[in-house]
Amino acid sequence: MNEIYVLGVGGSTPLFIELAEACGYKIVGLYHYNDERTGETEHGFSILGSFDDMLQSDIKGKQFLLSQGDMKIRKNLTDKIKAVGGIIPTxxxxxxxxxxxxxxxxxxxxxxxxxxxxxxxxxxxxxxxxxxxxxxxxxxxxxxxxxxxxxxxxxxxxxxxxxxxxxxxxxxxxxxxxxxxxxxxxxxxxxxxxxxxxxxxxxxxxxxxxxxxx
CATH class of the missing domain: 2.160.10.10 (Hexapeptide repeat proteins)
Structure with missing residues (x-):
């Protein structure tokens, strides 16, 4: 099964989680925009760290799903993830x-x-x-x-x-x-x-x- 990480913990996050699961993905965990919620759970999934934590780790070849409603933020995060080898699938x-x-x-x-x-x-x-x-x-x-x-x-x-x-x-x-x-x-x-x-x-x-x- 394809594994994917979800970026963003907010009101629309479960909608994107359900989309990923319907497409056959396994949710590995979530990342929040800061570290205030690291270690907590949201809709049954662990919050692994902040966006900075994620970007500073080795994410080459890993897949990510963005749940933000602000499209400028989505574009900015996508560029950063792709620059270090991460993948944003359709x-x-x-x-x-x-x-x-x-x-x-x-x-x-x-x-x-x-x-x-x-x-x-x-x-x-x-x-x-x-x-x-x-x-x-x-x-x-x-x-x-x-x-x-x-x-x-x-x-x-x-x-x-x-x-x-x-x-x-x-x-x-x-x-x-x-x-x-x-x-x-x-x-x-x-x-x-x-x-x-x-x-x-x-x-x-x-x-x-x-x-x-x-």
Whole structure:
């Protein structure tokens, strides 16, 4: 059985643990962002140390699963782990339906239960797609994007890096061609036009309510 370590101890950690187990992995242990919880257990698994402890040990060839919701933190940790020989595998829940014509990066993608990924979709590195989301044909999801549960991303859309698509939101095919870098689409929003980078949109139809400072 493949062994894997989980990084991050928080509210979403058990969701990622269950994804890994559904994909046939054995959880060896957890790492926390600092050493305050070293030696404790979380959901039945030992907290082995801090991220620094992990990075200072010999992790070459070992596999890791990141459970953080902050995609910038995920990217930073991924880079550090890969730099010293660690591996961040792609995990696709066995109940997900993924077209044989889809192109899924093997670099740290997580696809949850009952997702649908249609033909000619491209999913880039570090993307997290939560349960029951649908990504329609000829759409590209950029690096380190988050697609929330039950979100629907329509066809022929380019979602740029670090975009956040909230739960149960809808990006309408034929209306939206592009979602800019780092843009946040609120839960339940219905997007019917292009979205620039670094904005927050909510509502039906979705409207910009703020800009994200860089």
């Amino acid at each position: 995990l696709i829940h066995p109940t997900a339906i993924v077209s044989r014509f889809a192109n899924i990066s093997d670099d740290g993608v997580c696809i949850g239960a009952n997702c649908i990924i249609q033909a000619d979709v491209a999913i880039n590195a570090g993307v997290v797609i939560r349960d029951m989301a649908l990504v329609c044909h000829q759409t590209t999801i950029g690096n380190y994007c988050f697609i929330g549960p039950k979100a629907l991303v329509g066809a022929h859309i380019f979602v740029e890096d670090f975009a956040f698509i909230g739960q149960s939101s809808l990006l309408v095919s034929g209306k939206v061609r592009n979602v800019g870098d780092n843009t946040l689409v609120g839960a339940g929003a219905v997007v019917t036009k292009e979205l620039p980078a670094d904005v927050v949109v909510v509502g039906n139809p979705a409207r910009i309510i703020s800009h994200i400072a860089k």
